[in-house]
Amino acid sequence: MDNQNTNSTPNSFPNSALDCSDSPQNTAEKRDWQAYYNETGNRPPRKTILTALNSFSQPGKAVDLGCGVGRDTVEILRRNWQVLAIDKQPEAIAGLLARDNINRELLTTQVMSFEELQLPQGVDLINASFSLSFCHKDAWNNLWETITNAISIGGRFSGNLFGDRDSWRDSGMIHCLSREEMESCLKPYEIELFEEEENFGKTPLGEERYWHIFHVVARKKAE
Numbered sequence: 001m002d003n004q005n006t007n008s009t010p011n012s013f014p015n016s017a018l019d020c021s022d023s024p025q026n027t028a029e030k031r032d033w034q035a036y037y038n039e040t041g042n043r044p045p046r047k048t049i050l051t052a053l054n055s056f057s058q059p060g061k062a063v064d065l066g067c068g069v070g071r072d073t074v075e076i077l078r079r080n081w082q083v084l085a086i087d088k089q090p091e092a093i094a095g096l097l098a099r100d101n102i103n104r105e106l107l108t109t110q111v112m113s114f115e116e117l118q119l120p121q122g123v124d125l126i127n128a129s130f131s132l133s134f135c136h137k138d139a140w141n142n143l144w145e146t147i148t149n150a151i152s153i154g155g156r157f158s159g160n161l162f163g164d165r166d167s168w169r170d171s172g173m174i175h176c177l178s179r180e181e182m183e184s185c186l187k188p189y190e191i192e193l194f195e196e197e198e199n200f201g202k203t204p205l206g207e208e209r210y211w212h213i214f215h216v217v218a219r220k221k222a223e
């Protein structure tokens with residue numbers, strides 16, 4: 001999601017900042033993803049995917065998880081990678097396939113949820129921009145294990161995950177990780193980029209919120 005900052009704050013801030021405007025029954029299904037795609041779909045690729053791509057000497061096999069209409073997918077394809085683009089929303093995949101600036105021969109798409117995710121083995125790069133946190137909390141451990149198992153030794157994960165001080169923490173919409181949990185998830189990896197962002201801002205749809213985000217690029221180590 002494009003976090004538009006209205007203010008930058010240090011790690012300590014009043015608890016009122018955590019008050020959540022979303023009701024507990026507001027699940028990921030209730031997000032207006034089409035409005036989000038309309039607003040952000042043509043924005044440039046994110047720093048995390050660019051950092052990851054720049055670290056490879058040649059193109060390989062990538063998976064873009066929660067690809068939306070392909071804001072990052074188009075860049076991965078542009079660099080001649082084979083891409084498996086996955087999203088739960090059929091309209092995301094339809095929007096991606098409707099683009100006229102992509103090499104379809106390099107692209108495979110699947111409508112699939114994180115809760116039921118199956119991945120091929122031997123993937124060089126798994127990207128997940130602002131998407132994995134929408135996985136149901138009960139499925140999180142399995143999802144992360146599936147991702148880590150699919151990435152080859154020396155392959156990379158890039159993405160953006162919500163932290164536990166995010167204002168959507170108690171909304172029932174996202175699964176937030178503490179910094180310790182994030183670091184624990186990254187134990188099989190060598191960290192190449194780790195930025196923790198916290199600030200008041202707005203979503204691309206204009207909703208006021210407090211952002212707590214981990215921006216990550218990490219390279220899978222030999223076991």
Ligand SMILES: C[S@@+](CC[C@H](N)C(=O)[O-])C[C@H]1O[C@@H](n2cnc3c(N)ncnc32)[C@H](O)[C@@H]1O
Nearest residue numbers: 001066067068071088089113114129130131134
């Ligand atoms: C904030 S959007 C990000 C889209 C894209 N990665 C980008 O950066 O523009 C989150 C995406 O995750 C997808 N998503 C949310 N929950 C999901 C789930 N449980 N399984 C698979 N995809 C999901 C949504 O459909 C949406 O396209």
